[in-house]
Amino acid sequence: MASADSNTLPRAPGDGDGVVISVDAMGGDRGPATVVAGMAESAGKNPGIRFIVHGPQAELERLIARRGDLAGRCDIRDAAGVVTMDDKPSQVLRKGEGTSMWSTLESVRQGEATAAVSCGNTGALMALSMLRLRKLPGVNRPAIACLWPSRNPQGFNVMLDVGADIRADAQDLLTYALMGASYARNGFGLERPRVGLLNVGTEEHKGRPELKQAHELIPTTAQAANFDYVGFVEGGDLPSARVDVIVTDGFTGNVALKTGEGTAKLVGELLKEAFGKSVMSKFAALLAMGSLKRLQKRIDPRRINGGVFLGLNGTVVKSHGSADATGVSAAIKLAFRLAQSGFQDRLAARVAQSVAAAGQINGSKESEAS
Amino acid sequence: MASADSNTLPRAPGDGDGVVISVDAMGGDRGPATVVAGMAESAGKNPGIRFIVHGPQAELERLIARRGDLAGRCDIRDAAGVVTMDDKPSQVLRKGEGTSMWSTLESVRQGEATAAVSCGNTGALMALSMLRLRKLPGVNRPAIACLWPSRNPQGFNVMLDVGADIRADAQDLLTYALMGASYARNGFGLERPRVGLLNVGTEEHKGRPELKQAHELIPTTAQAANFDYVGFVEGGDLPSARVDVIVTDGFTGNVALKTGEGTAKLVGELLKEAFGKSVMSKFAALLAMGSLKRLQKRIDPRRINGGVFLGLNGTVVKSHGSADATGVSAAIKLAFRLAQSGFQDRLAARVAQSVAAAGQINGSKESEAS
Known part of the structure; x- marks a missing residue:
């Protein structure tokens, strides 16, 4: 060895x-x-x-x-x-x-x-x-952080935890916020990353008890730890430009990650089928090759490959x-x-x-x- | 009134x-x-x-x-x-x-x-x-069931709960399995729907305690209730053809639903951008119009609009x-x-x-x- x-x-x-x-x-x-x-x-x-x-x-x-x-x-x-x-x-x-x-x-x-x-x-x-x-x-609980294609200038967002641990209490979620912000700052040069907490709605009264607690806790360290807390975000915000780091427990994060991958794959396959249907659409695909390649590169999971253990x-x-x-x-x-x-x-x-x-x-x- | x-x-x-x-x-x-x-x-x-x-x-x-x-x-x-x-x-x-x-x-x-x-x-x-x-x-807990574009012959899968209640214990998940199967049978004519339980892996030892319990419970009623239990499924299976009904708690289901919608929307927008980039790609889009329309129809959220309260x-x-x-x-x-x-x-x-x-x-x- x-x-x-x-x-x-x-x-x-x-x-x-x-x-x-x-x-x-x-x-x-x-x-x-x-x-x-x-x-x-x-x-x-x-x-x-x-x-x-x-x-x-x-x-x-x-x-x-x-x-x-x-x-x-x-x-x-x-x-x-x-x-x-x-x-x-x-x-x-x-x-x-x-x-x-x-x-x-x-x-x-x-x-x-x-x-x-x-x-x-x-x-x-x-x-x-x-x-x-x-x-x-x-x-207490390490986390796995992944990258997610987004409308942000850097081209993606960070999400954690996506599967290190299926549980996370409020203190863990706070730690994830700190670690995720640090990762975004050092990995992608974001001076003051915006951190959001994944929930089923953006209203304060929604969500599990540990989420409400974390929602109180995280803002108390944001200033000292040099990030902005944007509050609750929803599944639809994962690719959005209003947040850089999305914090969640490893169960929800893992399901979201695989759901997003599965959806993108389905759309890609249906698109390929659509372009293969007729001679005309095959010709069209040829003409649009450059644009489609750029799109593919933008959402290519290989380009943003790498879950980081934090x-x-x-x-x-x-x-x-x-x-x-x-x-x-x-x-x-x-x-x-x-x-x-x-x-x-x-x-x-x-x-x-x-x-x-x-x-x-x-x-x-x-x-x-x- | x-x-x-x-x-x-x-x-x-x-x-x-x-x-x-x-x-x-x-x-x-x-x-x-x-x-x-x-x-x-x-x-x-x-x-x-x-x-x-x-x-x-x-x-x-x-x-x-x-x-x-x-x-x-x-x-x-x-x-x-x-x-x-x-x-x-x-x-x-x-x-x-x-x-x-x-x-x-x-x-x-x-x-x-x-x-x-x-x-x-x-x-x-x-x-x-x-x-x-x-x-x-x-x-005990009613559920909201939604439809999800899939590779199945019927064109979509059923997922529940997508947001009626953020909690669900094993008994609730069993009830969701029964209700989801009944919905798929009556709504879409599937004689013997295949039901899966959403988890972070398909191995038996994975997941939260209530999921492991439900994994034991659900098969005991499958025969009498006229559905097949396919076991644990993952986020990537939501659009898959190996399952018709996906059972989960309302927190996870809601995040998955919105994540999938958000991802499909992002891909659609990037696609539109890609086709608008050059004269050639605009021309290509025109040629491929028929195919793209068919694709759009296939994944059009309006066509499968409607969450059912069960x-x-x-x-x-x-x-x-x-x-x-x-x-x-x-x-x-x-x-x-x-x-x-x-x-x-x-x-x-x-x-x-x-x-x-x-x-x-x-x-x-x-x-x-x-």
Whole structure:
């Protein structure tokens, strides 16, 4: 697992050049060749990127040798075990040592890499991340943040949690607001992100008790944490320009994410059918090719591939299991961008500050009461 | 409110010809002219339909007089009050008497009409429906069922609850399964609807406790209630062909519904932009007009307009507040179809049967235990 004799050892970030990303070559639906192709695509575009890659050494050596862009920029860590999509998180926690996923996280834990990327089993990756990287002080439930195509200038919104935990109380939702705002600021350069809380209506009297509590809590930290709280938002606001970060529990977020993906896919397929119907419409599709390509690019899930695990001691980016090379490259780019921005330290500081502030508020309330 | 001197009094259903639909002319975003236009559209297509219309008498008389299709088929009930979109349900419960919405439900309560249609405030309509029509015996939480474009032969799936109640326990979810299956059978002629339970994964170990309980409960009644239980489904299955009825709580369902609508709208707008970009793509759009129109019709929310309130002593169809005449006509057609099929009695019988069966099971368990 730890044989590091091939290629050059990547330098740690801060060495002057290069950010090191730890990549799990296994566990995706398309196998390691696709992951290595994605790494090459990403390396070609970002000269400052270096990799530690985890998986079966011989196979990875062969795949990497074919890619000129990767020459001298990869360190391979041999790992024979693979976490499959069917493995239960509880099994992986017990028997996961020796897998490429475990090894990928280990590089972040040891400080050799700044961020990890995996196409593998989401539940297992989150469980292992919590076990090995541990939660940030002050974070009760980590979250998975995804990107959502929107009418905003940046082209998408951030939504969290989309599936780390099916529950979230008011305090968790507040933490999600902080983490989501920090992610939007560091990942996409939004100085003062606008945060909304997902509900079934925008009126104050609507929603579950924990939502009403969070609706009271979140504004109290918005000023200090440098974001704007826009209040309740609805499902229809997910692609809207009135919000940058959408906060919800992992059950609702996961259903919304998959519903949106499913709807976009259905419309896309029906559109393709419509254009294939007659000679005239086929000709029309040919004429409109440029416009349709632009549209496709705008809503292409591969371009915004990458769920980010927030609230851990380390940045972990989960790529879609079915991602192709372009998708993997997008996930790596996201990890690279977050690593470059010093996101991890800023996020940790933000959460710590908020915990301290909450402690002060509680403390002063107690002393008032006493 | 009860002046019935204009036009002919519609005969009650079963009189030989005609099904009577009670229509709230007020409360929609586009006013009574649009509702009356929708009634006329619907009357033109369905000779067997008759109406009781509720709203300001003089205005309605004027609007109806203009529509030849409605001659002699409408009874007007004068109601000066209007429930607005901003009225809180609790206010409407206290002060709603004298409004067109109240009067609309009254006609169903009195047995003069078989089903009610309103474009008004959803929360108020549900609250008033529960107050005036009362819940069916055996139903704890009524639900709102909506239609969702899908790859199924019927062109859509049924989802419930999409917003009647933000909570649902396992027993409620079972009731939703029964009611949804009954709706799909009577509304769309599906002999043995396939019912799925919305969750964050299809594996048995996933999801909230009430979902796991419902997952055990629902199959026990599927055989007797004449539907197939396909197990857990995900957000991506909402438009899929592997299920006809999707059961969820009103919070999740509402977010999913609005997310799907929002996504479809975004894609549609981006598509329009794409086709407007260049002379060539404008020309292409012209050529593909027929195909695009067909696609638009397929996913047109107006065609599948109408949330049905299930679990009450009477059928209530909620039209979109922003519905145009075509949308109103679709909602009326849905009400007409359900009324014709004897849906209300069948649904009540189905729920009663299930309650009795559950009682027997509990009873026999108790006697086994004793």
